Amino acid sequence: MYQQKDFVLSVEGLTVSFDGFKAVNNVSFYIEEQEIRVIIGPNGAGKTTILDLICGKTKSTEGSIKFKGKELTKLREHEIVHAGVGRKFQNPSIYEDLTVFENLELSYPKGKKVWGALTFTRDQAVIDKVNEIAEMIFLKEMLQSKASLLSHGQKQWLEIGMLLIQDPELLMLDEPVAGMSVSERKQTAALLQKITQDRSVLVIEHDMHFVEEIADRVTVMHQGQVLSEGSMDHVQSDPKVIEVYLGH
Amino acid sequence: MLQSKFKSLTPRNDVLSFVVLAVLLLVLLPLLFDIFRLNLIGKYLTFAFVAIGLVLSWGLGGILSLGQGIFFGIGGYAMAMFLKLEASTPENTAIQSTPGIPDFMDWNQLTALPWFWEPFHSFGFTLVAIIVLPAIFAYIIGAAMFKRRVGGVYFAIITQAIAAILTILIIGQQGYTGGVNGITDLRTLLGWDIRTDSAKYILYFVNAILLLAVLVAAQYIRKSKLGRLLVAMRDSEDRVRFSGYDVDNYKIFIFCIAGIFSSIGGAMFTLQVGFMSPSLIGIVPSIEMVIFAAVGGNLSIFGAVYGALIVNWAKTILSESYPEVWLFAMGALFIAVVLAFPKGLAGLYETYLQPKVDKLLDKKLKKDKAE
């Protein structure tokens, strides 16, 4: 028990099967406070499924996910969010028909019940917070544009911004730099450095340079199972990992 | 500034639309038409209540219900039950074997009023029922479906099937419901004869004002954060869900609102037309109601009103002059709406007329803009 107190997230024995196919098979790992953890692995290794399981999008078949001592597998999606877990999807998922401002505003942690949403007013606190986040994600100038007009990279940032405004304790990012130009990628890395300071982060990424840049620890997955775990150097020298990557 | 919204949603345009519609409904139409036509318009407008509800649930929320006739029927039947009880005084029904109960019950050998009819002696209860019953019913359907993530096409087909079931039930339980004939021969409301021309005028205005009130409510919902959330859900439901919203509740809420609006329309239908029957509940009327919203433009609450008016008007005129071709015309209209102008009348307005209107307004309101 004492051990869990140090961990923000502890995943134990997590398994999910789709019609008998075990997409995630008996996976366990632990994330500490302020840690940046990156999950890597070939396509189909079960990385995204892990995130789906943590945020409640997919229900696990077996195992437990504890977030600050709270069992997440029993909670519904929005309760998991309220518990302090934020998640960014692989494809930027934002509200194309709304402005950037409105996109951010909707993620502001107020008026999240039906009645609250009906009576929600846009007060100065909201406006200030949105401006602050917009500044951070390089979209200050775009606040009144429709989100559909943003570039791919800007959409990624916007989604990250939408998470930041909720101030989650655990931030989960699914390929945050995929499809970005080199300069965007640099900006994103800086952004991540900045925002990860006071929270734990779980990232899925393919780009090894990027991983090296940000990761505290790395978990390598293969065929639904954890293949190796440790520092970047450690997993890079792990023969099992080498075999999987080179064997392909 | 930050308060500004989309161009298409600028309050200025909405205020203008609202004023134009109010003038049309409250001044122009009553001046232009005799009470017969005006009463017909009143009838068409009761469908506009449903169409506005559909704009909120379908247009904004992406929830297409093919069973809005259910709610139209709940309101319509609630009102009809009250009026029928009032019409079935022991004096009026003296020739029956059991005087004092509605005539169709007597024909079906009922000798006492069924328990669920009893509360409809009270006008207050009836008014509450018109709002609360559809909300409860919509909540049950919505909770059952949305909590299990039934959506889109499935939801449409299931609501359609529910409308079909309800029709079969009402027709089959004729002793309690009046069966396929519906509840007819309604005469007075709290002693006030609703069949006279003056009553019809008054009812028309009550209906029009209620409609405008519903429009204001719809506008409020649309402009609130909840309205933006619905749009957001349509774009990316998961993102909303993982931003900490219980998405299902929002869907249930808006479905309930749409149901309540429809129910008010149904009640006003009964008052103005003087009867209610299962033919307004089933699959065909329910789909037609969707079509009113589609013709108006499924994103525009004002368009919904015009859609209901114009489609019904066309139906009446065409079926009077060319009974053989009106189905062709209706069919062609629906296809045209989908293929040629998917945003409906509102879309046409936005593309062609609104820029001009904006220009005009801009000129006049330059001073206002200076601040």
Place this chain on the structure above:
Amino acid sequence: MDNKISPATMKRRKVLKSLLAIPAAMALAGGTFGSLAHASEVNTTGLAVTDDTVKVGILHSVTGTMAISETGSVQAEKLAIEQINAMGGVLGRKIEYIQEDGASDWPTFAEKSKKLLVNDKVAAVFGCWTSASRKAALPVFEQYNGMLFYPTFYEGLEQSPNVIYTGQEATQQILKGIDWAKETKGAKKFFLLGSDYIWPRTSNKIARKHIEKLGLKVVGEEYYPLGHTQFNSVINKIKLKKPDVIFTTVVGGSNVAFYKQLKAAGIDLTKEKPLVLTLSVTEDEILGIGGENVEGLYASMKYFQSLPNDNNKKFEAAFKKMWGEKSVIGDVTQAAYLGPWLWKAAVEKAGSFDVDAIKKTLPGIELTTAPEGYVKVHPNHHLWSKSRIGHAKADGTFDVVYESKELIEPNPFPKGYQ
């Protein structure tokens, strides 16, 4: 209701009529009546009557699911109007009709009734088919004091001063049919089957009461939703219960399905084991079912196309001349044909198109030229008519195998049958 007419008006009208008769009109009128009065006196309530025309309305479904059934009525009404015009019209005025489409939608019937009465000011309306459409339109006719001639056999339980019911109400159609089945065929056990709405349910109620009164037995009673097309289960039930008579009130598309499936299940109607007695299959319906599928079926109604009297021969010939050799005439079609003739007789007897005037003259109006034979309007606004049983042949026509001796009194609120 303000149906009353002041005695003063009545008196004035009579005086005027006798004084102002225009002799020249005699020739025009073709001798069917004696005088041609000025429009203002035969029409004191502002109906659409001019010196040489009078407007009436025809209100049936031309579109929608009911168009199937209502077409024949429209044709018959148009034929009657044409014939009346050829004879010189009504009170010397040609009938012009305004046709409206009820579109199988009950509110539309109410709406169009109102249009005909309020906007077009028609002197009479021939129309409605289903009870639901009549129930929807009825308050309109009562409120605006119009006159509706309603052709369909129906469940009764209604009697409005503003409607003439030219079809049979339920007891007229049912009682004699059951008597006949008992006496001629020795039937003891009945199975009642109907579509699920008010007419079949009321009819079966009356039938059940009567059957039980006769000391016979009802072994089953079943209803299927309108438009139902699967009857195998009920056919099995019928086989299990072994009734002598299947008494059916199935309507519309379901009829086609029912008889086809009955035949396929090995129940041969010509063997009469059991015998099938229907209230709802006329020559019109047989067109859709196919004569070979209903050969041997018995139908209880007041009219069959094959009635061998001269009136009917003339009517059939005229109908076919107007609407084509292949057209068939069912019970309702004939009843619809009576509407304009009854109205003409009542108007001419009253010497006025005023609805209040013809309300007074209608009871007691007789037609000796009706295709079904002699009919007479009862004070309850239904018709005295005969009960007949027809036996269906493979060519889609009926042999009339039974005809009540006397006219049966209409009894829309039958005591003891409710």
Place this chain on the structure above:
Amino acid sequence: MFADYTWAELGSIFAMQGFSGLILFAVLLLMALGLAIIFGQMGVINMAHGEFMILGAYITYLTSNLFADFLPSLFDIYFFIAMIFAFIGTFLLGMLVEWSLIRHLYKRPLDTLLATWGLSLILQQLYRTVFGPREVGVSLPDWMMGSYALTDTIEIPINGIIVMVITFVITVGVFLFLQKSRKGKQARAVVQNRAMAGAVGINTAKVDRFTFALGCGIAGIAGATFTMIGSTGPTSGQLYIVDTFLVVVFGGAASLLGTIASAFSIAQAQSIMEFFLSGSMAKVLTLLAVIVILMLRPQGLFSLKVRK
């Protein structure tokens, strides 16, 4: 209710009732097969499905008149030729509709609902204008209409057997087509991943048109078959539409096996309840049961569990 009957009687009634259930199963399945392709595979909500069926029925009617007038000697087998005509006719109309209407709407499934509803109104009025508002009687050769006495008390309707045989053949045909033929594989590929299918050289427009038309053609065959048991009029098609959609949805839209299972369970449930209850109540209860099950299991009876 069974007290007065012998076991033999009861036995034969239950046998016949079981057979009724099978016939109903065949009818529902045949109705739903075309839609299972159009709605289940392509995602097009074809509200005009009933009207396509009725077109098949009208073609059968025309063919029967043709044979009665010109080839009376072959009247006994006209029905099978009529079915082929019905297939061709509805197939061609399906291609026309896909080309003019549906292909613009693949990304907007709910809009297909509105457009095809408009189409169904137009078709209904077209039938009314051409064939008149009355139902037409389709005469069938005598051998198709009788019954076959299995024992003294068990009689099997011949048309029921024919419906079952036709349904069986069409179902197997559709199954083999989708699973084995090149065209069928292409059709499935397009459904599963349009972009990818296009990229590997499948002419997706052509495949769509063919698939849609095939669904319509099957509806035409169904319509032709139903002239044996149902009515043929301008609005007869509307009678089928709710049942048809429910069968497909209940089965799990994308699964042909599901459609079969769903038709079977709905048919048996309805048939059994009809025997013990009144027809109306049986219908209401069946529909309710289907809806409740769908609420508990929205993906239908059979569905592929996939990672979303």
